[in-house]
Amino acid sequence: MRGLVLANLGTPAAPSTDAVRAYLREFLTDRRVVQIPPLLWKPLLDFVILPRRSPVVAEKYAEIWMDEGSPLLAHTTRLAAAVAARMPGWKVLPAMRYGQPALGAAIEKLHGEGIRDITVLPLYPQYSTTTTASVEDVVDAARARLPGARIETVRDYHDDPGWVAAVAGSIRAHWAAYGRGEKLLLSFHGIPERLVKGGDPYAAQCEAGTRAIAAALGLGREEIVLTYQSRFGRERWLQPYTLATVERLGREGVRRLDVVCPGFSVDCLETLEEIAMQNADAFRAAGGGEFRYVACLNDSSAHAEALAEIVRAGGIPGRSVSDTSENHA
Numbered sequence: 001m002r003g004l005v006l007a008n009l010g011t012p013a014a015p016s017t018d019a020v021r022a023y024l025r026e027f028l029t030d031r032r033v034v035q036i037p038p039l040l041w042k043p044l045l046d047f048v049i050l051p052r053r054s055p056v057v058a059e060k061y062a063e064i065w066m067d068e069g070s071p072l073l074a075h076t077t078r079l080a081a082a083v084a085a086r087m088p089g090w091k092v093l094p095a096m097r098y099g100q101p102a103l104g105a106a107i108e109k110l111h112g113e114g115i116r117d118i119t120v121l122p123l124y125p126q127y128s129t130t131t132t133a134s135v136e137d138v139v140d141a142a143r144a145r146l147p148g149a150r151i152e153t154v155r156d157y158h159d160d161p162g163w164v165a166a167v168a169g170s171i172r173a174h175w176a177a178y179g180r181g182e183k184l185l186l187s188f189h190g191i192p193e194r195l196v197k198g199g200d201p202y203a204a205q206c207e208a209g210t211r212a213i214a215a216a217l218g219l220g221r222e223e224i225v226l227t228y229q230s231r232f233g234r235e236r237w238l239q240p241y242t243l244a245t246v247e248r249l250g251r252e253g254v255r256r257l258d259v260v261c262p263g264f265s266v267d268c269l270e271t272l273e274e275i276a277m278q279n280a281d282a283f284r285a286a287g288g289g290e291f292r293y294v295a296c297l298n299d300s301s302a303h304a305e306a307l308a309e310i311v312r313a314g315g316i317p318g319r320s321v322s323d324t325s326e327n328h329a
């Protein structure tokens with residue numbers, strides 16, 4: 001038996017202010033995510049950001065909450081089941097970097113069942129020091145605690161042919177169902193520009209993935225737009241921003257805009273609320289027509305098959321790392 005952990009970001013346990021505060025505190029005290037010195041950051045976080053943000057964000061979660069709970073966790077759990085169904089001989093667990101089910105505990109659970117060969121697949125197609133490297137931190141700590149465990153992490157799969165085909169296929173299916181929009185906007189989660197200048201390969205991978213998806217769809221440069229969403233804080237993040245771009249496209253009178261979020265493996269707050277609600281409203285308010293959101297790959301068979309193949313192949317050649325220390329910034 002071998003083990004596979006599908007590691008996603010994390011999400012609150014409930015759409016309540018308390019649960020959101022606990023989640024945001026864990027997430028935003030990770031120095032991979034926010035690099036402000038703790039002596040400055042902790043008081044700002046505890047006395048300004050968390051009290052202000054938690055109730056507002058809790059209301060947003062309430063709008064998208066499912067019977068099964070948080071969309072991010074529900075879709076990740078279903079995706080793990082879909083991948084497991086394609087991987088006999090493997091035990092597959094969903095896990096979260098922040099909150100529950102905790103990543104470190106999932107690795108320990110597999111180890112406790114006698115499984116020594118464990119692959120951790122961060123559900124981030126593009127590598128970033130803010131996300132993937134933080135998963136690697138937890139894997140490094142688990143490796144040190146668990147003698148005899150051979151734990152590998154898949155670094156990224158931003159241009160994996162199976163994944164690119166799955167994303168392109170989801171866009172083609174959307175076109176078949178609703179007709180084709182005038183433009184296809186690909187919106188990725190942003191990160192501070194400073195990190196990219198310091199060597200984070202994230203933006204280059206978003207660009208390369210966008211080119212691969214456009215090529216698979218036979219789209220030219222003028223038909224696609226790459227943007228970055230979800231800016232947090234005052235610093236300059238990767239440009240162009242999604243919100244400013246959809247407002248511009250609305251002003252320019254775009255009648256039908258297709259929007260896809262290939263940096264998100266499953267639907268979550270950032271896609272269902274920020275993109276499909278907030279950005280859709282902003283597009284129409286600026287004078288745009290139909291804003292048509294293309295769902296994430298979620299637990300689709302094309303997605304499960306692409307991920308299973310990446311893991312079976314031992315990761316993307318040259319990018320699957322058994323010792324992740326070299327990646328640490």
Ligand SMILES: C=CC1=C(C)c2cc3[nH]c(cc4nc(cc5[nH]c(cc1n2)c(C)c5CCC(=O)O)C(CCC(=O)O)=C4C)c(C)c3C=C
Binds near residue numbers: 034
């Ligand atoms: C400094 C702050 C943040 C960085 C850097 C960042 C990078 C980053 N995040 C994702 C994926 C997701 N982020 C999600 C929510 C979210 N992200 C931040 C901040 C940063 N993200 C916050 C504060 C939040 C919580 C919501 C809010 O308060 O606005 C989610 C959704 C979680 C859910 O429960 O649905 C995802 C997914 C990536 C891929 C990334 C860098 C590449």
Ligand SMILES: [Fe+2]
Binds near residue numbers: 189230
């Ligand atoms: Fe985020």
Ligand SMILES: [Fe+2]
Binds near residue numbers: 231269270274
């Ligand atoms: Fe957001």
